[in-house]
Amino acid sequence: MAGEANAPLAAMIGSDVAHPTLLFVPQPRNRDMRFEFAASLAEVVLDYVRSRTQRSEVLGNDVVFLEAPQLLVPNRAGAAFVRLLGRSTRFRRTTGLYPVPQRVPTLGRWLTYLAERSEHPGSAAMLAMTEALSMHWASGQSALEDANLAAILGWIDPPDGVTGPEAAIAAEDPLVWPPAGPSTDPSFDNEVLAPAIRAYADSAPDSPRRMHALQTLERELRGQMEPTWRLMWRAVDVLRALPPGDTVEQRWTADRKDFSRYHNYLVMDGRPQARRDGAVVAARRLQTLEREQTLYDATRALDDPLVMANFRVTGEAFEGTVVSVERDRRVTGEKGRRITRPLIVVSTGDPMHLAVGAAVRSPARLGQEATIVEIRRLADSTLVTLELAGGMGRRAAPAPGTVPEEKDDITYTSAFPDAFRTPDLPPTELTPWTHGGPPQPYVPTEDDAREVWE
Amino acid sequence: MDNDTSERLRRLRGAVPAKRHNARTVAALTGNPGCARRAVLDAAGVDKEQLARHVGFPAKFGQSQFAITRGNAFEAQVKANAFAELIRLLRETLELELNEVGQTDLEEVGGNTSQEMRHIRSRQKLTGAAADGESTFFDHPLLTLDVGGNTVYLEPDLVAFHHNGKFHVVEIKSFAVIDDQADGGKVAAAATQSAVYVLALRRLLGDDDAVSDEVVLVCPKDFSNQPVATKVDVRKQLIVLQHQLSRLSRIEKLVGELPPALTFDLAAGDDGKPTRSAAALTAALAEVEARYAPDCLAKCEMAFFCRKEASGCTATLGINVREELGGVETVAEALGLADGSLIASDSQAEAAAMLRTTAEIYGSVTA
Amino acid sequence: MTSPAEALERRIDELRAAVRKAVTAGERDRARELRKELRRLEDAWDEALDELADQTERPVKPVPRQAGPLLPLREQVHQALTLLGAPAAPRLIIAVHEAFHVGEIIPARLTSLRRDEERSFRTAPHSRPYYLCPALTADLLAPARGLLAVSTWPMANRVIGPLSPRVDFLISAIRLAGHLDRIPDPSTDARRLLWRFAANIPGAAPSAAAMTPAAVADAAEAELDIHRDSDRSHREAAAKRAREQLDDIEQLFGSRLRGVASTGS
Known part of the structure; x- marks a missing residue:
């Protein structure tokens, strides 16, 4: 919701175009309701994550799940919102002043995991649809306009009888194509959402008025999200029509391995991700990202x-x-x-x-x-x-065809998979004292948990 | 500004009052400084929002009442109980002494809220601050700034006066700082807006050194309502802003090149709509060159009009495309240079070579 | 069933869309007209819904959280101000009331209360034991924005100089702490209210959980020592001026015109 830091208003989520789950918060400023929303979202997300762990294979010394979760969001801002939602839920506790069901902090860890994983070049763990499309198509508009899912899809796959540029211009009308979130259209907020929330807040619990207010909210929010829901699936169809690259399998295996690793970690340890990376962790991460970027560019080429x-x-x-x-x-x-x-x-x-x-x-x-x-x-x-x-070949003279x-x-x-070479960092536990010694694992503090979500 | 230019600007605006600027619109002047259309319309005080609407390309700005409510509530909260939270934050951030708690309310003058009255009193109190030493916090002072010959009233959330003799502009914003990070775009906008206040306060006091070029930004921390204060250096914003303001006051040259009869008069007829036709105003706009970039869409009321006008131009694809294709104005030209059907001028040589190579290589792959 | 309510609802939806369209196109007049029509239909729709509800159950109107107030509003406010011992803003008055008493104070009623008090005083001066009046600014002796006081307090306590807001904040913290110490089992709301003061007083409490009223009072007292004398002399001087220059009504409710005229050009 506009004006609030990461206050969820509504979400449409699912893995079947015909059966999305609609979740919404009738009063986004109410903290308890936000947690109820997080708990409902957790049910959907955690069910899905669990469904990815049914079958596995052995790769080297590791047991690796055959599938991994993938989250598709409409745009970059949507991905940023997911990250923050992960941040705001992963430290919550099941006891104390504002207790939440266990699945809320678990959701927070998974959303944070997906957000962090998505920073790795070549990972498909969480994709912003506008960016996935921009990687494969060039439109005749600027990057700024390409960030509007309806507009970029209008260029790529315009409806019958309409040109790409026309479809893109039409996509800028929020009355026809509501924004793909997380921001809502201000005129929707002012003319539709605000009166509907007021009607809800001013009605007595369980009264016909309240029931009606809930229905209104649900209908209006569904109306704001359904067009984007359909766009997302159209974009999926458009992307699926492309032939997969030869090295896609390799990259997805990397995602599967990492997913399996984190799944194990949650079972064995389960502490939430730190608020900020320590210096050693950050240095390692940066080096990994650089290596992965080189590999990704090269294999894509x-x-x-x-x-x-x-x-x-x-x-x-x-x-x-x-x-x-x-x-x-x-x-x-x-x-x-x-x-x-x-x-x-x-x-x-x-x-x-x-x-x-x-x-x-x-x-x-x-x-x-x-x-x-x-x-x-x-x-x-x-x-x-x-x-x-x-x-x-092994002989003095090159084998035929070599x-x-x-x-x-x-x-x-000059861009090939093992082109990036740097001196290896020492193992984490041997970090020299000049660099602060081996990093201590992050232990969430009372402060992290107590932080009010309001 | 000479009388001639003032007269010309008045004519450009026509028989309607000049559009009032505020801190946000003054800050917006620093965006896209190369655009003559915008400079002229702003200097003349033309109501760009109405103009854009009338020529059929309304701006798509709008603010959600939720955002406004939240902004007001957060400011009220940090100022509640005699600035209790602000005093704690500024004791930490600005190292205020314990006795620096004096407060002066400048939001009204004995029940009077007229701008003139509030400005006079703000001037009195702020210029006297060092001498009487009574107050540290000045709540909602009303400052002024000359923008292209027009006086603009500006109202910072708070100005704090430190015992070392420096004033600090304090800006209260409701966007969150999460794990010490905030949305870069919002911080930049807040910094530019604060720079406008710093400049206005410096002009009011007639002493640049008296106002710190570090402003204090107060925002909610993480997902809570707890405020956190951060110092933000606005020196860069000040330079850009001063440059842009002096450019506005040196508008003579731009205006001198325009046809003498040119006007964007939006004076309304009996039906409340401008009497001049959209076609006439569109023709008038064509007389002043714009410099469209996709960024304009988020900043300038005229952007949708200018984008339409610029369709087919490389500029609509973004600033980096425009720069990479230096000297190549239109997409058609770029295509012609790429396939060799157009001959490159000297200034286009570099871009043309790159276009040809790209066309050859991509062409050989897709063939 | 295509009831009249449903037909109305469809029309309401259409109107909403039309309003958004007008707003987006910047047609303010048209948006205003459409909104007016929209409100009319929404009222009609509410009535239709009430009728519908009547057939099934009694309509439930929004009700305050608690049953009606036990004391009249002005006495509730008087109570809160007496506890705080210094002029206070409506928001704080409401918070104090909610921390120690049942019932709810509606902010809008506080605004009308102030007008009612002045009217009552003008009609029959000094006929009530106390009046609720605005605090006065020390320089212009005009009503201070959003601060309420009690007429029986000494003039010097009712005027507000530059240091007075902080001084009154500290006084209120001391009195609140004292009150919390006296009553058995203070409510969570009461402790939370004191914490809002303590959090902003140096050395008052390390955390909300570890807060003790006595330590809060001590810390507030310590800071108060720094401001007390200069605030007092400033207030006394202003109070003297008020007594000399203002008539009875103005001494309570402030001078409006004179203050303005004296700063005018």
Whole structure:
């Protein structure tokens, strides 16, 4: 609700387009009602999370669930709201001054988990639909306008007889397309919601007036959310029509593993996530995110030639034709042994911005290292000489087909899955005293729990 | 400003009173400083909201009564019981001495709430603050600021006077600070608005050093109603604001280039609607160049009109697209440069090369 | 059943949509007209609903949480102010009342109360043992915004100088603490009220749970010592002026015109 920090007004949630669950708070300023809302939401969310844990497999030393939860929200602000709702519920206690059912803090931990997981590049744990769409389609409007789900979907998939731009303009009318939340339209607040909440507040419990006020609220809130509910499913259909990339499976497995890990943690320990990360945890997290970002960019480029095209435009990758091959070249290695290091020359028209010494890989031969050893710029093309290592079999002479041949079309990219290398941080328990020693696990304080939610 | 320019601005506005500015609209002046249309309309005091509506592109601003109620309730709460919560917070934040608790109510003058009266009294009390040392807290003083030749009344939530001789603007906002973080956009807006008050207070006292360029922002903490105070440095906002205000007062040049008969007169006829047709006003608007950017949608009443006018232009795609395509005004031009059917001018050379490469590479992939 | 109530309801929905449309388009006059029509229909609809309810059960009107007040409103307010011992804002008066007594004070009635008191005094001066009157500002001797006082208090307690709000806050804290110490089993509301004072007085209490009324009173007393003398001399001087310059009515209800004229240009 407008003006209140993270006060839920209503939610429509479910995994079946035909059967959404509508939850709403008749008086959003009432704290008890907010907790009742959180408790009802917890039932839906926790049931769903549980349903993801029915089957599992063994991967290495770990038991990994075959499924993981995925939360789709309309936009980035919706994702931020979920994070805050997690923050406001995960420290609540089942005893004391404002007791809540156990499922409320459990909901808080899961929402926080999903919000944190969604920061990992390549994770699909929680997606803002507008961003998922923007990754695959470019519209003719600005990023700001793309943040309106109805508008971006209007561009991508306009109704019959309407052009994309027309559909996008129509989507800006809040009377036709109510905002996809979490903010409501001010004229809805002032002309519809406020009188309805007043009617509820001014009526005696269980009176016909109160029943009617509840019905009005439910009808009006449903009316505000149903259009977005339908849009979300239309967006899901539009996305599902795309062929999945080859590495999607790999990324989803990472989500499944992490979900399984956190599920275990909740069973074994279960303390809520800290309010803020400590320095050591934050440093680790940052390093992980950077590595994942590199991996994600690279694997996406392998999946999708259009993503690779973008690397080629920026000069981080190039495509060309092999114009000469020195297949059996051998040099003396560091240890004095003779080793096979073929040279190839690729002629490319792309604006290549890599320098001599750069490590690159070809998506078609990921196991083979390539290093740029010479670059010659001609009038309308560039000749790039690459030295190859590895991926050529065990014999002195490269196995057939392991070295590119003349006239082959080939792509080389500096963004490849293991391109990101940093010195490993010491294990957490060996954090040196100069960095504060091993971090203490976060123990929620009385203050965290007592904080009034009002 | 010379008489000639004042006269021209009056004519641009027509036979209606000038639109009154407030802290929010003055703060908004700092957005999109390169837009001549906006500068002219603001300097002339044209009612942009009404103008946009009349030409068929009403602004989509609006405030929820829930937000307004919450804002008022939070301010009342932190000021309740003789500023009890504020005194505690400011003792911590500004290191006030224990004896600094004096309060002066400037929201009315003996039951009189006229702006002139309140401003005179605010001036009296604030300029005398250092001398009489009676008060630390000045509740809702009424300040003024000259905006393009018009006097604007401004009302900060509170001004605190510290024993070291400095005044601090205190702004009470109801957006939450959760785990020491708040919505960046809201903090920025509050900082700009506070900067407007700082500037007005400096002009009133005639002494820049007397007013701190750190303002105090009071917000609810986490999900509670408990207030928390934070100092915010508004030096940058002050520079932008002063630049923009002086630009408004140097409006002569912009105005001098406009056709002499140009006017945005919204004077109403008997039916309460402007007598001039939407077409005439649209034509008038076309005489003053706008500099549309998607950001305008959230800030300027004219934005939807300007967006429509700019359709087909690279600017509608966002500031970074506009910058990346430096010198390429329209989407059609960009396409022509990409496929080679248009020849790039010198200023477009860099963008054109990039467009051609992109077209070739993407074209080879999708073919 | 397509009852008249349902038809009305459909019309109400349509009107609501029309109002939003008008508001969004900035057509204020039209929105106002539509709203007027909307209110009319909503009233009609309420009546229809009442009739419907009559057939099934008695309509339940909103009722206060507790049965009617045991004392007249002005005496409730007098009680609260006497407890606090200093001029107070309506909000605090209501909080005090709710912490120690049953029944509810409706804020809007406090506003009319002040007018009623003045009217009563003008009609028959000094006929009541006390009047509820506004506190007066020390400089203009005009009614201080939103502060109520009791006519029997010395003039110096009824005028408000710059330091007086804080001084009165501390006095009230001391008196509240004293009251809490005297009564057996103070209510949660009463403790919460005192905590609102204690939280903002240096050294009064480490937390709501660990708060003791005696420590709150001591801390308030300590800060009061800092302000007391300068506040007192300021108030006495203003009180002297009030007694010399104001007539009987003005001494209680404040001077409006004179104050304004003296600051005018």
